[in-house]
Amino acid sequence: MTLRQATALRYQDGQLQILDQRALPGRQQWLTVQSTEHLVELIKSLAIRGAPLIGIAAVLYLAVLARQGLALEALRQTSQVLRQSRPTAVNLMNLLDRINPVLDQGAEQVEAAALALFDEDLALCDAIAEAGLPLIKPGMRILTHCNTGGLPTAGRGTALGIITRAQEAGLGPFVWVDETRPLLQGARLTAYELKAAGVAHRLQVDSAAASLFADGQVDLVLVGADRIAANGDTANKVGTLMLAVLAKHYGVPFYIAAPWTTVDPACPGAGAIPIEDRDGSEVCQLGEQQLAPADTQTYNPGFDVTPADLISGWVTDRGLITDPGAFIA
Ligand SMILES: CSC[C@H]1O[C@H](OP(=O)(O)O)[C@H](O)[C@@H]1O
Numbered sequence: 001m002t003l004r005q006a007t008a009l010r011y012q013d014g015q016l017q018i019l020d021q022r023a024l025p026g027r028q029q030w031l032t033v034q035s036t037e038h039l040v041e042l043i044k045s046l047a048i049r050g051a052p053l054i055g056i057a058a059v060l061y062l063a064v065l066a067r068q069g070l071a072l073e074a075l076r077q078t079s080q081v082l083r084q085s086r087p088t089a090v091n092l093m094n095l096l097d098r099i100n101p102v103l104d105q106g107a108e109q110v111e112a113a114a115l116a117l118f119d120e121d122l123a124l125c126d127a128i129a130e131a132g133l134p135l136i137k138p139g140m141r142i143l144t145h146c147n148t149g150g151l152p153t154a155g156r157g158t159a160l161g162i163i164t165r166a167q168e169a170g171l172g173p174f175v176w177v178d179e180t181r182p183l184l185q186g187a188r189l190t191a192y193e194l195k196a197a198g199v200a201h202r203l204q205v206d207s208a209a210a211s212l213f214a215d216g217q218v219d220l221v222l223v224g225a226d227r228i229a230a231n232g233d234t235a236n237k238v239g240t241l242m243l244a245v246l247a248k249h250y251g252v253p254f255y256i257a258a259p260w261t262t263v264d265p266a267c268p269g270a271g272a273i274p275i276e277d278r279d280g281s282e283v284c285q286l287g288e289q290q291l292a293p294a295d296t297q298t299y300n301p302g303f304d305v306t307p308a309d310l311i312s313g314w315v316t317d318r319g320l321i322t323d324p325g326a327f328i329a
Helices: 036-044 051-067 072-083 091-105 107-135 159-168 185-197 206-214 240-250
Strands: 009-012 015-019 030-032 141-144 174-178 200-204 220-223 227-229 234-237 254-257 303-306 313-316 319-321
Touching: 009 051, 009 107, 015 051, 036 051, 036 072, 051 072, 051 091, 051 107, 072 091, 091 107, 107 159, 107 220, 107 254, 107 313, 107 319, 141 159, 159 185, 159 220, 159 254, 174 185, 174 206, 185 200, 200 206, 206 240, 220 240, 234 240, 240 254, 240 303
Parallel strands: 141 174, 141 220, 174 200, 220 254, 254 313
Antiparallel strands: 009 015, 015 030, 227 234, 234 303, 313 319
């Protein structure tokens, strides 16, 4: 049985479908991946998004091509093309590195390897939720950024997976949701997921976070990651570093939640993490509405890097890590 169903991805018998996250929360639009070029466009445009899910979509699409009988050299070239689709989230590279060695072993082996990577991420999400649960005290007010639930993973998510696990445990967490400009993953996706999970939350513009800290309204910051370097420096959605500095200043614990597939032991630290420089139209427009003159020069990094010394700990599938030395190979 090859069916695999995640919140935003479905694979069965050589067909890969994705829930277009650009259309959420207004429209539930499922798309069938038509070609490598189509998949790259879906990843680049964040129809498919989230460090774990990008990698899972890539390896499952190699299974689609292998079942179609694509030649080995073409499979290898496709793997290289997919590797370039988004440079920061290392899960993509880590998962491709794990399926590349079996590309010459036939469609059945390629598909089995891809499905195993899907199943692994689902289990990693559950392990992260259990490892993070002890951090959550009853009624805790948690601030989160971007979106880290079931939408960007094969399972229940990373940071949001811990929060919904705490909800299931009756701890009644409250979540401050950063809207997360410019693509609004918080407003569009995290609020959508928390509402579905019955978790109390309020949405704020990113720049309102500072006053929440100043007013003593935040007990914990819990966010995801796209790449954890060997020294613990951690890349995540732009705006995360600002929260880490605020948390340090106001004495609030700041935790990262991520599977070990987000760790890059070959990356020495912040300066070596490639940060995606995204199109300025994302800043100058809001959907079809022009906010700034179209030719306005912009600065639109997709991510920023929080230095390890601003991070209280990393919740991973291998447990709660507080020593950044744990990420060295
Ligand atoms: C569990 S998703 C991890 C990570 O990915 C998101 O980035 P994007 O929405 O650009 O794919 C965000 O940085 C999350 O924290």
